[in-house]
Amino acid sequence: MLRIDGLKLSCDNDSTLLREKAASVLRVPAQSFIDFHILRRSVDARGDVRIVYSVGVELSDEERVLRRCRSASVTRYAPEVYTLPARVRDGMPRPVVVGAGPAGLFCALVLSLCGAPPVLLERGQCVEQRTRDVARFWQTGELDTSSNVQFGEGGAGAFSDGKLNTGTRDVRHRFILEQLVSFGAPESILYDAKPHVGTDKLHITLRAMRARLLELGCDIRFGHHVVDITCKDSSLSSLTVRSAEGEYVLPCSHAVFALGHSARDTFYMLHGHGAAMERKAFSVGVRIEHRQSDIDAAQYKQYAGHPSLGAASYKLSCHLDSGRSVYSFCVCPGGTVVAAASEDGRLVTNGMSEYARDGENINGAILVNITPGDLPGDDVLAGVAFQRKLESDAFALGGGGYIAPAQLVGDFLDRRASSKAGSVTPTYRPAVRFCDLHDCLPSFVCGAISEALPIFERHIRGFACPGGRSQAKC
Ligand SMILES: Cc1cc2nc3c(=O)[nH]c(=O)nc-3n(C[C@H](O)[C@H](O)[C@H](O)COP(=O)(O)OP(=O)(O)OC[C@H]3O[C@@H](n4cnc5c(N)ncnc54)[C@H](O)[C@@H]3O)c2cc1C
Structure with missing residues (x-):
């Protein structure tokens, strides 16, 4: 070829x-x-x-x-082809996969295709039940800490834009995309430079993937939360699992923990058992929301709104003299800002969009990097403590009930509390409360974002205009 x-x-x-x-x-x-x-x-x-x-x-x-x-x-041109590992020998003990996010689901799929269908334990619910639990949370502010935007079938990306981004090059990418298409994802993900599935099509894909896993002999258990492990002679011997029917012990010698980034209770449990862990860099910041038509006009000029282009997106980054980097991430064209908490009294926001990306606003995260050296002491989980404090402060500033603190960009830059929305109507539910985000974000984060926004304005006219609105995101 x-x-x-x-x-x-x-x-x-x-x-x-x-x-x-x-x-x-x-x-x-x-x-x-x-x-x-x-x-x-x-x-x-x-x-x-x-x-x-x-x-x-x-x-x-x-x-x-x-x-x-x-x-x-x-x-x-010769396309790279991923070959599955050799089939597992008969008589091998049944493996266990903990977590049904993208990592856990694909681990379970490959194990099943290799003749070792695992027990798949997921603390959250199947995507149908989860959708109902999440809708109730967004309407009422009543959080289910086991079935939410972070926890349940599909993991933390199941309520997202469904972008399939990775900074890595790997022969398995094509295999993953082809599997997703075979489960119902749009075929365009095979060739689009910025592939996206959308929350609506992702849920269809997840249901088909579950059916295939069951067909291959996988034992899928939703609402089954791994709360402890037991080791004998330095080897794993069982998992303690909590479910609606009570607690039970699952003997197991091989388990993959595909926990994602929010299962903090499980991180502490594994740390308590001496699991090897290291501090990693991460980022925190805000979600910024604009009218999609304004970003379309800035990016596509006279072609704004052209059907062959779809909703415009953006990718912005800068390195400041302070050594901090500020960058946009997980931009959701035509999408909404969503309440994504998984712990009581802690506020987290994220973004999602449907496949059509036809909502009125576009939102994206504006993030500031945090290095392990920014965190006090030598506790390997100090980053979790840092995130929890930030999320609690954001919850308090919103006044409770998972109402998110919000501020107009112009007011943020002038260090003045906002009192009402500007030209952009907030999409976050249950509601936002206008205030000054400096009251919850660390000063180095506010300082870095304040420096970066005028730089971003030079790339996209109107990006940091006084009518734009930024919203706390941890
Ligand atoms: C709202 C949101 C939007 C995002 N949007 C995008 C996007 O558009 N594009 C993109 O590329 N990335 C996006 N991301 C990031 C992406 O979701 C993550 O990179 C991805 O989900 C990581 O996959 P994972 O399988 O490692 O972990 P997760 O998806 O977090 O899955 C882990 C699973 O493990 C389960 N679990 C945890 N502990 C236990 C336990 N003790 N017992 C049983 N089960 C357990 C959890 O319930 C969860 O379902 C988004 C993240 C969020 C939160």
Whole structure:
């Protein structure tokens, strides 16, 4: 197969033109293509907005065509294929996977495909029940600490934009994307440079993935919370599991703990048993919300709102003289800011959007990096204590009931409490309370964000305008 990079179409071009463009680069008729498909699609919004494609073309005489076309954008292409590990020998003890987030689900899938279907223990509920629990929380502020935006089938990303981002290169990426498509995710994730599934389609995908795991012999137990472990001769011998039916001991010699970043009780439990752990860098900050139409206009100019482009996004970052980095993360075009707490009396916000990304606002996290050296003492879990304090302070500033503290960007920069919304209507539920975010965020976080916002304004006009609104996010 040959790969052609950098094929550009304007927003108004029909994508069928792509075959003709490819044929013209290769200097062969399009009818001679044995196979043709899109490998990558991205939007180039610099200057005139263009959609940029990489395509794969199969021909009968590729070597000759490659020599003759003399184009640097044409290369030989052989897709990397992930091979599953060898099948497990009969008689191996049944493994256990703790956590049904993306890591746990794919671990369970690969184990099952290799002939070792595990017991999959998830403290939260299946996605149908979880959706009801989360909706009640957003309406009433009544949190279920075991079934929420962090805990349950699909893990912490199940109520999100469903972006499939990773900073790593790994032969397993394609395998993961193909599996997701086979479970119902949109096919565009196979080639979009910024693939996204959306909360609505993600839930359909999760249900199909569960059905496949059950078919392969996986024993899935929702509402089963691992609260302790027992070791004999330095090896794992059992898990203590709490469920609605009571507590039980599950003998096990091999367990994968795919816990995510919010299972703090389990981190402390494992730490108490001497599990190896190390401090890691993380980031904290706020969620910032704009009208989607304003970001579309700033990014896509006269093409704003064009159906072939969809809702615009942004990616911003800067390094300050103080040594801090400030950057945007998990931007949710056409989405909402969501209450994402998993502990009583602690407030966390995040963002989500549906596949269509057709909401009125766009929101993104504006984050400041925290290094292990920022934390006091030598407790390996000092970062958890730091996060808990921040979340408790945000909860208190909101006045309770998971009402989020919020402030207009202009007021934040002027260090003045806000009293009401500006031109952007807050999407967060149950509600926001306008105040001064300096009253809950550490001063170095506020200082770094205040320095960064005017820098971001230079990249996206209107990003730090007085009508924009920022909201506490831990
Ligand atoms: C609201 C939100 C939106 C996000 N949006 C995006 C996005 O758009 N794109 C993106 O790439 N990333 C996003 N992320 C980050 C992404 O969710 C995480 O990177 C990803 O979920 C990590 O997967 P995981 O399987 O390691 O952990 P998790 O998804 O956190 O899953 C861990 C699971 O383990 C379970 N568990 C924990 N302890 C126990 C126990 N003791 N017993 C039994 N079960 C237990 C939990 O209930 C949970 O379901 C988002 C995160 C959040 C919170």
